[in-house]
Amino acid sequence: MEQSKELLNDPVNIKQQFPIFSKFPELVYLDNAATTQRPQQVIDRINDFHQRENASIRRGVYQLSARATQEFEAARSTVANFFKAPQDDSIAFTQGTTESVNIVSRSIISNKLKSGDNVVVSLLEHHANFIPWQMLCQVTGSELRVVPITKSGDLDLNKLDSLIDSRTAVVAIVHISNTLGTINPIKEVIQAAHLKEVPVLIDAAQSAALYPIDLTELDCDFLVCSAHKMFGPFGVGVLYVHPRHHRQVKPYNYGGGIIRSVKVERTEFLPYPYLLEAGTPNVTGVIGLSEAIRFIETLDRENLVKHLHKLTHIVRRELADIDGLSLVANPTLNSSIVSFSLAGIHPHDIASFLNEDTIAVRAGQHCTQPLLDYLGFSATVRASLSIYNNLQDVDKLVGSTREMKDFWT
Numbered sequence: 001m002e003q004s005k006e007l008l009n010d011p012v013n014i015k016q017q018f019p020i021f022s023k024f025p026e027l028v029y030l031d032n033a034a035t036t037q038r039p040q041q042v043i044d045r046i047n048d049f050h051q052r053e054n055a056s057i058r059r060g061v062y063q064l065s066a067r068a069t070q071e072f073e074a075a076r077s078t079v080a081n082f083f084k085a086p087q088d089d090s091i092a093f094t095q096g097t098t099e100s101v102n103i104v105s106r107s108i109i110s111n112k113l114k115s116g117d118n119v120v121v122s123l124l125e126h127h128a129n130f131i132p133w134q135m136l137c138q139v140t141g142s143e144l145r146v147v148p149i150t151k152s153g154d155l156d157l158n159k160l161d162s163l164i165d166s167r168t169a170v171v172a173i174v175h176i177s178n179t180l181g182t183i184n185p186i187k188e189v190i191q192a193a194h195l196k197e198v199p200v201l202i203d204a205a206q207s208a209a210l211y212p213i214d215l216t217e218l219d220c221d222f223l224v225c226s227a228h229k230m231f232g233p234f235g236v237g238v239l240y241v242h243p244r245h246h247r248q249v250k251p252y253n254y255g256g257g258i259i260r261s262v263k264v265e266r267t268e269f270l271p272y273p274y275l276l277e278a279g280t281p282n283v284t285g286v287i288g289l290s291e292a293i294r295f296i297e298t299l300d301r302e303n304l305v306k307h308l309h310k311l312t313h314i315v316r317r318e319l320a321d322i323d324g325l326s327l328v329a330n331p332t333l334n335s336s337i338v339s340f341s342l343a344g345i346h347p348h349d350i351a352s353f354l355n356e357d358t359i360a361v362r363a364g365q366h367c368t369q370p371l372l373d374y375l376g377f378s379a380t381v382r383a384s385l386s387i388y389n390n391l392q393d394v395d396k397l398v399g400s401t402r403e404m405k406d407f408w409t
């Protein structure tokens, strides 16, 4: 059913688009940085594909396969348009952000990295954008340089410039920190790196859904994200490679679907992006992602982000008021992610207690151990909001946290 834009952007109506909340009306879902919920529109599209369009792509000449192939390639255009990529064929489909970073590291950057070169990442990185670079540096004898953060949890831009030099192979930076919520000034990072002719990878896992990204304007070299954090399905992700690097990309997995010809003596591969899509791709996932983007495009993202920032501001203010509660960092620009700890109560106990009140938050290191080590926390509780969260959710989180504090002390 066609929904009007006004209807979709009303937070109550947005919630109604997500069937999990009618199944569990009490659920206060605050683990959106881990994965977002799926709207009916995406669930229906995936079901529809299974019921009426299911076929493997590329190989079939019959109608069903041709149609599925068409849908798959149309999804590539949908993703490219959404991110304003310079060309549709700049987009490759992967399993997710983690695989996309590994591909850039092992199928592109590794080809040019030599002993004595370096890779620049930041202390805010998720392990997915940290370990692949650390491993690559170890095997090539290169140096991993880590941009520090300031006390408030912002990227230390003054240090960034001095870490990039003529031997930097890539700067790999997260757009929004999944632990602190810091929104990094990626435009400035890209400009600083490009002044020294160094390519930049942007990890947009936390930003791709709601913060408009214009790849043509940004001019970054690589961008990675995951469908499941964009109201889409698990197991599918995006890799954007700027056309200036297409010819340098080597296959990541070998197998069917990526070849021009195979002889006993040698194999010739298709160009990027097809040489990265070996084997039968996650066709349903890609079609689900495409539908998720159609869903996002019906939203007034600017207003929703403002609404989210307001709610997050309330969460921070109210939580900070609880005796013994510490907010972990206070970034200048932060999205809708709040990490905190409570003196004397282990984060896992806090999350379990909140779970008793049907509040879903995450406790742990959020795949950012170097960051937590630096900040001096062994773990934190993380509440991360999305478009279906409202003031009642925030009140419930703050109320339950207060109750727990009183109960425990």
Ligand SMILES: Cc1ncc(COP(=O)(O)O)c(C=O)c1O
Pocket (backbone or CB within 6 Å): 033, 034, 095, 096, 097, 098, 099, 126, 128, 129, 174, 176, 177, 178, 203, 205, 206, 226
């Ligand atoms: C900033 C960031 N980068 C990378 C990832 C890894 O994403 P995925 O597990 O979908 O590959 C995550 C997941 O939480 C993330 O938040």
